Amino acid sequence: MINDDHAGDINLDDWGAALSEQAEAESRQSQSKPATSSVFQDFSDSNAKSSATTPDIEFILDIPVQLTVELGRTKIAIKNLLQLAQGSVIELNGLAGEPMDVLVNGCLIAQGEVVVVNDKFGIRLTDITSPAERIRKLNR
DSSP states (O other): OOOHHHHHHHHHHHHHHHHHHHHHHHHHHHHHSOOOOSSSOOOOHHHHHHHHHSOOOGGGTTOOOOEEEEOOOOOOOHHHHHTOOTTOOOOOSSOTTOOEEEEETTEEEEEEEEEEETTEEEEEEEEEOOHHHHHHHHTO
């Protein structure tokens, strides 16, 4: 049979030891470097100059976006769509050799041409819209 009085003492001793260990660690840390908040940036003149020239966008670099390369478009009646079979040809509004549109989340960001590398299709970008134009299109 376990004595409940001693079990409570052990838990309090463990908590006391943990709290004192935490307090010691915090006091060592505060003595080794001045108290600064890691959440907020220091907006001194030197930081303002460097951040103005290179905006900090690292927090959005891992956001996935949908990239689409568009060969062309067409409208087709449902009866014609149902008649499609293997080998059918669908006429698109784009011309052969014409640059293809590259869209990110539905917004045009570039144009390019088809390339084949190691038996895989790709696109070589030939014309990229300016960052200002891309931002303007996103705001619509």
